[in-house]
Amino acid sequence: MKKITGFVITDILKNKIILVYTIVLAVFSWSVFSLEDNTAKGVLSLLNVVLLTVPLVSIIFSNIYMYNSAEFVELLVSQPIQRKTIWVSLFTGLVIAMNMAYLIGVGIPVLIFVPDMTGMIIILTGMMITTIFISIAVLCSILSRDKARGIGIAIMTWLFLTLIYDGLLLFLMFQFSDYPIEKPMAIFSALNPIDLARIMVLLQVDVSALMGYTGAIFKHIFGTSFGLSVSFGLMLLWIMIPFLISLQKFKNKDL
Amino acid sequence: MIELIDIKKSFGKTEVLKNISLQLDAGQSIGLIGPNACGKTTMIKAILSMVIPTEGKILFNGNNIIGDVAYKNHIGYMPQIGRYPENMSIIQVVNMIKNIRKYSGQIDQELWYAFGLDRVSDKKMRTLSGGTTQKVSATLAFLFNPDILILDEPTAGLDPLSAEVLRDKIIKERKKGKLILITSHLLNELDELLSHVIFMQDGEIILYKTIEDLYAETGEAKISKAIGNLLKSIMK
Numbered sequence: 001m002k003k004i005t006g007f008v009i010t011d012i013l014k015n016k017i018i019l020v021y022t023i024v025l026a027v028f029s030w031s032v033f034s035l036e037d038n039t040a041k042g043v044l045s046l047l048n049v050v051l052l053t054v055p056l057v058s059i060i061f062s063n064i065y066m067y068n069s070a071e072f073v074e075l076l077v078s079q080p081i082q083r084k085t086i087w088v089s090l091f092t093g094l095v096i097a098m099n100m101a102y103l104i105g106v107g108i109p110v111l112i113f114v115p116d117m118t119g120m121i122i123i124l125t126g127m128m129i130t131t132i133f134i135s136i137a138v139l140c141s142i143l144s145r146d147k148a149r150g151i152g153i154a155i156m157t158w159l160f161l162t163l164i165y166d167g168l169l170l171f172l173m174f175q176f177s178d179y180p181i182e183k184p185m186a187i188f189s190a191l192n193p194i195d196l197a198r199i200m201v202l203l204q205v206d207v208s209a210l211m212g213y214t215g216a217i218f219k220h221i222f223g224t225s226f227g228l229s230v231s232f233g234l235m236l237l238w239i240m241i242p243f244l245i246s247l248q249k250f251k252n253k254d255l
Numbered sequence: 256m257i258e259l260i261d262i263k264k265s266f267g268k269t270e271v272l273k274n275i276s277l278q279l280d281a282g283q284s285i286g287l288i289g290p291n292a293c294g295k296t297t298m299i300k301a302i303l304s305m306v307i308p309t310e311g312k313i314l315f316n317g318n319n320i321i322g323d324v325a326y327k328n329h330i331g332y333m334p335q336i337g338r339y340p341e342n343m344s345i346i347q348v349v350n351m352i353k354n355i356r357k358y359s360g361q362i363d364q365e366l367w368y369a370f371g372l373d374r375v376s377d378k379k380m381r382t383l384s385g386g387t388t389q390k391v392s393a394t395l396a397f398l399f400n401p402d403i404l405i406l407d408e409p410t411a412g413l414d415p416l417s418a419e420v421l422r423d424k425i426i427k428e429r430k431k432g433k434l435i436l437i438t439s440h441l442l443n444e445l446d447e448l449l450s451h452v453i454f455m456q457d458g459e460i461i462l463y464k465t466i467e468d469l470y471a472e473t474g475e476a477k478i479s480k481a482i483g484n485l486l487k488s489i490m491k
Contacts, residue, residue, distance in 0.1 A: 003354055014342065071338035075348075077305050078334070079355055080327035254266070254306040 001085045001092075004076070008093025012065065018101050021057055025105025033113040040205045043118060047201050050106060050126050051194050056158055058133035059140075062094050063154040066141035074255050087250045091243060094134050099127050118204040125197040128235040132193045132242075133158070139242040142249045165192045182217040190222075193238045196231055256281050256403065256434055257302060262311035264297055271297045272308070273458040281402065284425075284435040286445045288482065289455035295438045296335055298455070299405055303332055328356065331401035335408045335438075337392035341381035345372060345391055348380060349398070358399045366394045369420045385412045393421055403434045410444060422448070442479035454482065461489060 012018055028049055036042040069090060076086045106126055110119045140154040169188055173181065189195040203223050221227050257279040264272040271294045279285060287295050300306040302313060304320055304327075312319050315326040339348055353362070367373060370390040380388070389412045396404060406425070410418040425448055429435055439445055452469055454461045462485065466478070475481040 007351060011340070011342070069340075072340040074305070074338050075340070075352075076355070078303050078327070078332050079352060080324045081355060082324050252307050255300070 001089050004081075004086065004089035005093045005096070008069075008090055009097050012093065012097040017061060018097055021061075022101040022105045025053075025102065026109065029106050029109035033109055039114050043114060043122065043201065043205050046106070046110070047122065047198065050122070051129070051198055052162060054102065054126060054129055055133045055162060055194060058098055058130045059137045059154045059158050060151065062098070062134040062137035063141050063151055064147075065094060066090070066138055067147045067150060077255050083251050084247065087247050091134065091138055094138075095131050098130050098134060102126055102130050118201070121201055121204050124232075125200050125235075128232070128239070129193060129197050132235060132238040135239045135241075135243040135246075139246040142246045142253065161192055161194050166195065169195075183221075186218055186221045190231065190234060193235055196234060200228070200231055256316060258314040258317075259298075259302070260312050260314065262298070262301060262308045262313065264294075264301060264306060264308050271458050272301070275311075275458070275460060277453070277460065277463070279434055279436065281434050282432045283451050284429045284449050285437070285451040285453055286449040286478070287436060287438040287453045287455065288440070288442065288445075289461075293455045294458040295455055296407055299332075299407055299436070299438065302405065303327065303330065328358070328399075329402045331396035331399065331404045333389075333392045333396035333404075333406045333409055335411070337388050339380040339388070339391070342379060344377050344379050345383070346376035348391065349376075349395065352395055352398070356399055360400055363397050363400050364394075366390070366397050366420070366424055369424070370394065370417060386414060386417070389413055390417060393424075397424065397428070401433075404428060404436070406435070406437045408438055408440070410439070410441065418444070442482060443477070445478050449478065452478065452482070454486070 029046060032045045032049075033039065033042045036045065073086060073090070077083060103123070107123050110122050113119075114122070136157055137154055140157065141150050143153060144150040169185065172188075173185060189199060199218055199222050203219055222231060257277075259275050259277040262272050262275040263270070275294075275298060287298070289295055297306055301308050302320075304313075304324075312321070314320070315323070315329075318326070320326055343351070349367075370393070372387075372390060372394060375387070378387075380391075383391070389409075393406075393409060396406065404425070409421055409425070413421065422444065425435060425437070429448065435448075437445070437448065449466055451463065451465050453463045464472075469478070469481045469485070470476055473481040473484040475484055
């Protein structure tokens, strides 16, 4: 398994896109912290970009990479290797390469400028988000043999989780603003990994105090160490479930 | 060595394999022939568990191949259309497969040199012509001295000289008592290679005979003519 993961990582690194991605993330992170003298503000700006671009790049790059690996996979399946090993190696290779890009691009500046709990949470949630979207991308790639359709599904998923989901929540919030909907809202937000990541970071920078009663509820639910572990647990589920479904599908796939 | 028991496979609504049962043994050299889309490649891919049968089971030396991969160490497979990672060079592909196989015996590089792949080993797979890709596939199939050779249209796309090289190699390996399974449309070139013939049509095995029986029954001395004769009598 190590060998195939190694092949995948070298193959991805040879592809210059991951390098460009690292540089873009680095340039952005450094400039955000250099321009803002208030690190909390810097964290917020960084958060917005991280939550928009990291999922997008992770899901599209991984999805296309999976489609381009079709030949590689076919070659390996005819050899004495378990299908599970092939699939897990591909996934692991993508996870290591993309997370390395994130750690170098965002991790290093964050550790320098925000060397506290907030910084750690940003780095951790960013890595989780990267891995979650790779997992979703891998699932999308096996749902359809047609590349255009697979990439379409991936983009739609990204769009749904970053924009449409929040829009729906906002809509519901206005519709039911006369009722005590804070708790259901908190739960619904927790089901979307991007919202979850945002809440986890926001609670760390303590701007939740500005969000009134809702902020207090969120703080009450997610602010405790129990809430934090549940949040990470949910993110882990977001990684595991799509990947395990894709693995199951791959085991029965005809090549 | 390989036994297929009641294998069925459908892709959506199309039934590609209908109840195939088959026993293949060491020392046999079998020609798998039949019209396009009769299920030859699907059957071969099922043996390699690249295609998962809808029903039935496949035994390798008596053991079900489901969940097993070690049996593929005994098989050299040459696909009809070899598909390889495009950015890898020929030598990288070969080395990768060597790496994965963990084969400790003598590597068989005869075809590697006979095809002159050593002179173009740095070329990327995407730049190769169809024929050269076939040469890489053939080299990989024979590289680990496997007991079983499964060759899907081995000479399609090869120039006459290279096809001859491959033919000689197949005959040589056949003499070592290996099980060889070849699909081909070019019946003329199969004459000296085979001990048995399987004819498939619409996902079913129409006949499975030794060459001697085939010749005796039809009174012909060429596979192409014998099969033609036999088919005419079956179709009537």
